[in-house]
Amino acid sequence: MKETAILVVNDLKTWFPIKSGLLQRTKNYVKAVDGISFSVHKGETFGLVGESGSGKTTAARSILRLIEPTAGEMYFDGTSVTKANRRELRELRRRMQIIFQDPYASLDGRQTVNSMLRETMKIHRMASNRSEAHERAARMLQIVGLSEDHLYRFPHEFSGGQRQRIAVARVLTVNPEFVILDEPTSFLDVSVQAKVLNLLNELQDKLDLTYLFISHNLAVVHHMSDRVGVMYLGKIVELADKNAVYHSPKHPYTFHLMAAIPLPDPEAQREEVLLKGDVPSPVDIPPGCRFRPRCPYATDRCLKEEPPLYEENGHSVACHYVINFERGEVKSER
Ligand SMILES: Nc1ncnc2c1ncn2[C@@H]1O[C@H](COP(=O)(O)OP(=O)(O)OP(=O)(O)O)[C@@H](O)[C@H]1O
Numbered sequence: 001m002k003e004t005a006i007l008v009v010n011d012l013k014t015w016f017p018i019k020s021g022l023l024q025r026t027k028n029y030v031k032a033v034d035g036i037s038f039s040v041h042k043g044e045t046f047g048l049v050g051e052s053g054s055g056k057t058t059a060a061r062s063i064l065r066l067i068e069p070t071a072g073e074m075y076f077d078g079t080s081v082t083k084a085n086r087r088e089l090r091e092l093r094r095r096m097q098i099i100f101q102d103p104y105a106s107l108d109g110r111q112t113v114n115s116m117l118r119e120t121m122k123i124h125r126m127a128s129n130r131s132e133a134h135e136r137a138a139r140m141l142q143i144v145g146l147s148e149d150h151l152y153r154f155p156h157e158f159s160g161g162q163r164q165r166i167a168v169a170r171v172l173t174v175n176p177e178f179v180i181l182d183e184p185t186s187f188l189d190v191s192v193q194a195k196v197l198n199l200l201n202e203l204q205d206k207l208d209l210t211y212l213f214i215s216h217n218l219a220v221v222h223h224m225s226d227r228v229g230v231m232y233l234g235k236i237v238e239l240a241d242k243n244a245v246y247h248s249p250k251h252p253y254t255f256h257l258m259a260a261i262p263l264p265d266p267e268a269q270r271e272e273v274l275l276k277g278d279v280p281s282p283v284d285i286p287p288g289c290r291f292r293p294r295c296p297y298a299t300d301r302c303l304k305e306e307p308p309l310y311e312e313n314g315h316s317v318a319c320h321y322v323i324n325f326e327r328g329e330v331k332s333e334r
């Protein structure tokens with residue numbers, strides 16, 4: 001099957017200026033997203049995984065231009081998102097949607113579900129009259145497992161899981177093609193999480209959606225995604241099919257992350273890898289390879305030369321070395 005890229009992200013950077021002093025001069029930058037490139041194929045779920053602060057949410061918001069990126073280019077279905085004019089951007093903002101982590105913050109407590117859904121439809125002129133709007137709102141609630149009489153209730157009358165379903169229904173009212181899910185279940189109880197994730201999977205099939213799925217939870221990303229990008233300090237350090245990333249990682253950071261997930265097979269032995277030090281601040285990104293200060297395999301070359309994303313058979317890795325993790329040794333250079 002030939003894959004068509006619906007979203008292309010090319011060397012995206014989003015830096016937040018740090019201003020100080022009387023004149024509020026820019027003294028430095030928080031390099032939250034520091035040059036990431038990837039594409040999302042039509043119909044797939046692309047997972048973005050990384051520790052807190054690695055830049056996942058900033059990347060998501062930049063792709064939708066909810067934050068203005070510092071540099072880079074994005075294309076959605078062939079249209080430049082970065083250069084879109086007002087009219088194009090408005091249409092892109094219908095076709096590309098986002099679900100946030102916190103359903104308590106993202107739903108307005110003073111509005112009924114009906115008026116929230118209607119408002120969203122109105123912005124994008126999704127219905128030509130009242131009864132059409134009502135019918136569409138009711139249908140979307142049903143599709144997410146709620147019912148028509150929930151339309152006249154307020155957010156506080158719902159549980160966390162139900163709120164997230166409402167947030168999904170609202171997004172669906174405008175008939176999007178691509179949805180960014182930014183930790184959509186991390187505010188929910190574990191038992192509810194699985195139900196919402198399964199709903200998202202069903203909706204993807206039913207409505208031909210493409211997802212960018214973001215989470216720091218490795219198991220959840222594995223469950224949801226087709227391909228996965230691993231973020232470390234504003235960069236994607238590894239990108240491949242999910243099974244390749246989880247079962248044969250190439251980057252020492254990914255290897256370390258994967259070694260930390262509990263294995264289903266209790267007999268399986270895995271060496272505990274401890275990384276030295278903490279994640280550096282995105283204000284002070286180490287020169288060369290940004291993982292170098294914590295990497296057990298780092299050499300002089302890693303200090304001098306920032307590794308690009310080397311690609312081989314659809315598996316990309318930002319590391320100069322081919323490493324045999326089982327033996328703890330470098331096999332060759334790239
Ligand atoms: N508006 C902002 N101004 C300044 N710095 C910011 C801003 N938003 C985010 N940051 C910083 O950018 C870095 C990346 O943050 P971001 O929220 O994108 O990470 P994340 O991977 O989504 O983390 P989490 O898993 O906690 O949601 C962090 O160091 C954060 O403090």
Ligand SMILES: [Mg+2]
Nearest residue numbers: 056057058182
């Ligand atoms: Mg985040």
